Amino acid sequence: MNCKYATLEKEHFITTVTLNNPPVNTLSSSCIGELRSLLQELATDDDTKTIILTGEGRFFAAGADIKEFVSKLGDHEQGLVLAEEGQALCDEIEALKKPVIAAINGPALGGGFELALSCHYRIVSDQAIVGLPELKLGLIPAFGGTQRLRKITGTATALDLILTSRSLSAHEAVEFNIAQQAVKEEELLKTAAALALSFVEGKSMTSVMRAVECIIQGSNESMEQGLERERKRFAELFLTSDAKEGIHAFIEKRKPDFHHS
Template sequence: MNWKYVTLKKEHFITTVILNNPPVNTLSSPCIAELRSLFRELAADDDTRAIIITGEGRFFAAGADIKEFVSKLGDEKQGLALAEGGQALCNEVEALKKPVIAAINGPALGGGFELALSCHFRIVSDQATVGLPELKLGLIPAFGGTQRLRKITGTAAALDLILTSRTLSAHEAVELKIAQLAEKEEELMNTATAVAMSFVEGKSMTSVMRAVECIIQGSNESMERGLERERKRFAELFLSSDAKEGIHAFVEKRKPDFYHS
């Protein structure tokens, strides 16, 4: 399929999604709809075992297309539809069972930052900045930012960042655990690829996907429900070819040859 707002690169079972909606990779409604279709496709693609999201040019993503808002002002249903579309995209990215890495190459603001927050792992370029400036528009973050940022940083830091609308440097993002790594601009994609490889290389996707599911779904559930899910997924793997291969390979002191089934 030809994609209008993204460029795809596939290598070694890693798919890189490059946001390409110049000049600042705005997450317009059509772009969001396309991304939702793309991620559903990648979820079912056996040749994709990990996903990297980054931006073309200087920006990761500058957020929603504010020009779209002008014609929708005064219509609560239109506002709800905008929020629902952005939240649906971020929810679907977070719920993917394949590891998703945000390689934040430049400013990630508003909805662009919220998209990055929905990824499972975040690496920031030393030239990148992140922030949620929506209050300056008389709005609030509505693609999940109030909730995901709070879960990552805690309530006090989320209140600080959202109410002040300030942007954070790469160093500050790592310090607040918003990003796991900061990297020099020229090394960002090499590092993101190495991280993606470390998540899937030499591992069975049957177990990788269940691990991601248990961690992400468990973060939104009670401990009891999360442990129940963990037990069930562990037991399911006892029926898999890969568990049999992995355990036999360990006993026989050789590398496993996984079937990913």
């Protein structure tokens, strides 16, 4: 796929998607549309087992393109469309069955932070700051930020961060469980790549994808629904050649030779 707003690099079944919409990687409507198409393509790409999302230059993503809002103010339907486009991108990232890691290299603000929140794992560099400043514009986060931040941090902290519109440093992002790791800027992509490889190396993608599905979808379901999904996916794996290979390899004390089927 030819991309205008991102660059792709594939190595060891890891695809790194680098946002590239200078100067601050704003998420314009056309950028959002391109990212949606790209991620839908990677979802079925056999050469992609896990995805790293990062930004070119100093910014991860500064958020939605506010200049696009000017001509749409006063139009309720256009407001819905803008929110629906951003939510659709973030929903699709979260729903991907392949692990998605946000390598947050710099400021991730507004829609850029919401984009990172939709990823399955977040690593921040020491140059990163994150925040949802939308209330300063007379708006609210609308790419899923009010809900995902609440689920991650709890209601009180989400209220604090959104109502104050304050930004968090890399250390604070880890402290609030928004990011799982904070590393030096020069180590960010190396750390993300090592983590991505650990997610899939020596494992069957048939089980990796079902595990991601159960965890992510289960977070939006009742415990009963989540357990039902878990039972069904476990039973489905009993029919796969990879499960047969993995179990026999364990008994025979050798490395499994998975074919991801």
